[in-house]
Amino acid sequence: MWYHRLSHLQSRLQNLLKGGITCQALQQPNFKSLFPIAIHWHHTASKSLNCVWQQLEDHFELQYADTVMRFDYVWLRDHCRSASCYNSKTHQRSLDTASVDLCIKPKIIRQEETTLFFTWPDGHVTRYELDWLMKNSYEGQKQKVIQPRILWNAEIYQQAQVPSINFQSFLETNEGLKNFLQNFLLYGIAFVENVPATQEHTEKLAERISLIRETIYGRMWYFTSDFSRGDTAYTKLALDRHTDTTYFQEPCGIQVFHCLKHEGTGGRTLLVDGFYAAEQVLQKAPEQFELLSKVPLKHEYIENVGECHNHMIGVGPVLNIYPWNKELYLIRYNNYDRAVINTVPYDVVHRWYTAHRTLTIELRRPENELWVKLKPGRVLFIDNWRVLHGRESFTGYRQLCGCYLTRDDVLNTARLLGLQA
Numbered sequence: 001m002w003y004h005r006l007s008h009l010q011s012r013l014q015n016l017l018k019g020g021i022t023c024q025a026l027q028q029p030n031f032k033s034l035f036p037i038a039i040h041w042h043h044t045a046s047k048s049l050n051c052v053w054q055q056l057e058d059h060f061e062l063q064y065a066d067t068v069m070r071f072d073y074v075w076l077r078d079h080c081r082s083a084s085c086y087n088s089k090t091h092q093r094s095l096d097t098a099s100v101d102l103c104i105k106p107k108i109i110r111q112e113e114t115t116l117f118f119t120w121p122d123g124h125v126t127r128y129e130l131d132w133l134m135k136n137s138y139e140g141q142k143q144k145v146i147q148p149r150i151l152w153n154a155e156i157y158q159q160a161q162v163p164s165i166n167f168q169s170f171l172e173t174n175e176g177l178k179n180f181l182q183n184f185l186l187y188g189i190a191f192v193e194n195v196p197a198t199q200e201h202t203e204k205l206a207e208r209i210s211l212i213r214e215t216i217y218g219r220m221w222y223f224t225s226d227f228s229r230g231d232t233a234y235t236k237l238a239l240d241r242h243t244d245t246t247y248f249q250e251p252c253g254i255q256v257f258h259c260l261k262h263e264g265t266g267g268r269t270l271l272v273d274g275f276y277a278a279e280q281v282l283q284k285a286p287e288q289f290e291l292l293s294k295v296p297l298k299h300e301y302i303e304n305v306g307e308c309h310n311h312m313i314g315v316g317p318v319l320n321i322y323p324w325n326k327e328l329y330l331i332r333y334n335n336y337d338r339a340v341i342n343t344v345p346y347d348v349v350h351r352w353y354t355a356h357r358t359l360t361i362e363l364r365r366p367e368n369e370l371w372v373k374l375k376p377g378r379v380l381f382i383d384n385w386r387v388l389h390g391r392e393s394f395t396g397y398r399q400l401c402g403c404y405l406t407r408d409d410v411l412n413t414a415r416l417l418g419l420q421a
């Protein structure tokens with residue numbers, strides 16, 4: 001027994017010393033393993049490059065800038081940026097991916113400085129820049145966030161002293177718009193000051209950064225507590241923290257609020273960073289965070305008031321995360337509009353309620369609540385995928401106008417201004 005293990009170790013050691021590393025496929029019982037090949041690490045001539053690679057049986061392994069990256073050969077062929085495979089004017093692929101042999105392997109790989117050249121069995125040559133591979137590898141992406149954010153509670157937000165942007169500079173300068181968007185992306189809320197208190201000016205603001213998302217509430221909406229629509233928003237009642245349009249398959253990305261008039265008391269707006277609360281859940285109870293990101297729920301809007309007849313249903317988990325880096329990108333939280341839960345068995349339901357409670361406790365901590373009084377002239381933009389809003393009950397006449405924005409178009413504007421979004 002001892003002897004056995006020893007000799008096994010010895011032969012492995014000898015293999016290593018010879019410089020041969022048997023590839024993983026060797027242990028897998030498939031046709032590829034019939035022809036084990038010895039693989040050698042290729043070191044770059046220039047030591048300063050700090051790059052080694054090896055051509056393995058079923059993938060290419062590259063070690064560059066302290067990262068080990070693994071690339072599938074079909075992926076590599078699919079991402080060929082040669083003129084016949086990719087149109088660099090339109091940034092679109094011309095290669096028909098379905099024409100690539102799923103067992104494709106390069107015939108030759110060679111390196112010149114910072115470029116790798118792959119020659120494929122049909123003679124086609126693909127070149128890859130090491131930096132491009134680094135940037136576009138799974139291993140590279142896994143460590144990156146798509147959207148840098150500053151998570152906040154009331155104190156963090158107030159301490160940050162995030163400046164509001166002036167109406168004029170928002171409309172007339174790219175710098176003003178960029179500052180505004182940078183704050184909005186980081187905090188999920190941002191204010192514009194000195195806006196003339198009309199619906200038209202509010203619309204102008206919205207159109208400066210995005211297409212307006214028209215919904216069942218209209219393009220620009222304008223509302224008071226007249227119960228003209230079958231929803232609590234159109235009353236004087238308090239509204240607990242929530243995100244809007246959870247009953248859409250894709251909830252509206254951004255909400256714009258402009259209070260044009262309020263003669264009365266109360267009516268303050270509550271803002272809570274949903275991602276901050278979710279992060280607390282992740283720290284305290286990761287399995288509950290996971291459940292909230294896995295269990296699909298329905299939200300529903302049923303309206304039959306006057307001429308308005310609507311029935312909307314949206315499906316999705318409370319927390320939506322990117323699977324490769326676990327980054328949170330959307331929270332759907334609206335206890336008013338949550339529909340009957342009939343998509344989950346009873347035992348999971350119970351665990352889900354526990355997880356939902358944990359999140360709710362975090363969302364309701366007074367220290368996480370930011371209260372603001374909306375005033376004519378001060379327009380609030382809310383990231384409806386991240387920040388929850390609510391309102392205090394009020395008395396008197398209160399007029400609010402605003403609209404929803406399409407998230408894609410807001411992010412598009414941000415990217416065009418050079419921001420990471």
Ligand SMILES: C[N+](C)(C)CCCC[C@H](N)C(=O)O
Pocket residue numbers: 217221223231232233242243244245246334336337
């Ligand atoms: C008044 N306004 C148009 C802004 C929104 C009304 C939507 C209210 C709904 N319960 C929701 O949370 O989605």
Ligand SMILES: O=C(O)CCC(=O)C(=O)O
Pocket residue numbers: 233239244269389390391400
């Ligand atoms: O009246 C308010 O301040 C906000 C009401 C609300 O939640 C909404 O309109 O989405």
Ligand SMILES: [Fe+2]
Pocket residue numbers: 233242243244389
């Ligand atoms: Fe709302």
